[in-house]
Amino acid sequence: MNAEPLSAEVAGDLIAEIVRPKSAGTSTVGAPTIEKETRAEEALDVPWHVVVHNDPVNLMSYVTMVFQRVFGYPRDKAKKHMLEVHQKGRSILWSGMRERAELYVQQLHGYLLLATIEKVS
């Protein structure tokens, strides 16, 4: 979901551009100005929830097995979340960085569960 990292070649060119002397014969190199991309950093810092929603078709035992497999939860914890989904309509299975949350949702969709990511408010 995120942009691809720079290739070594491109990164090398960028570094060379930053440290290149202003003119031939000048040996001092000015410190590069690093612009802070505060908005992007903030977006990355905000944790995200992985939420699983109730679905009348999926079997309880199946949902429990999926939680064990995807999150590595012990059976009791997986069952607790399954019951929360069943009784309250949803359960937060995991919270953390967005990229990983998206990966978990992709895995849950692979098991045909109704799952979404949600920004922690």
Added chain:
Amino acid sequence: MEIRRRKNQIEISELDPFLAELLRQIPASANTEGAPAAEQRIFSPPINGKETELCAEWKMYVEPELRRLFQTATQTVGADLEQLNGNEESLANRTLRIPTKHADAWLSALNQARLVIAAKNNFTELELNDHLHSPIGSRRDLSLFQVNFYGFLQEFILRELDD
């Protein structure tokens, strides 16, 4: 019908032609083509609300992968079901042997089929929980029976995986 674990196989024996036919219909039942409600359920959005960028990326990159995953499962099940090929007479008292290494593919295909049938018929939670519903008097009743029968098989496979 009898279902049991035998070494590295799940064996469904004494299948009558009706249940054999329901089994043979698993791959076709999992097909979402021409059923927008089923398509929407199987490929649900990754986020609620208006994050269109993520949804667009999801459609472009994740959905094709999921499609492949689901298709691989139904193809595996389809290949196992070739054991049941034949006419109605030859389907009487047939035995289906499912290698346990195919258990995940079966769980996925059965789940796909159940979700698609439920979405196509717009079954309510009440209907889905009515396991004593009988007799089969309409196409809708048959579909509900199909969902429950596939659910029963899922439960059995899950139990076997647990042991």
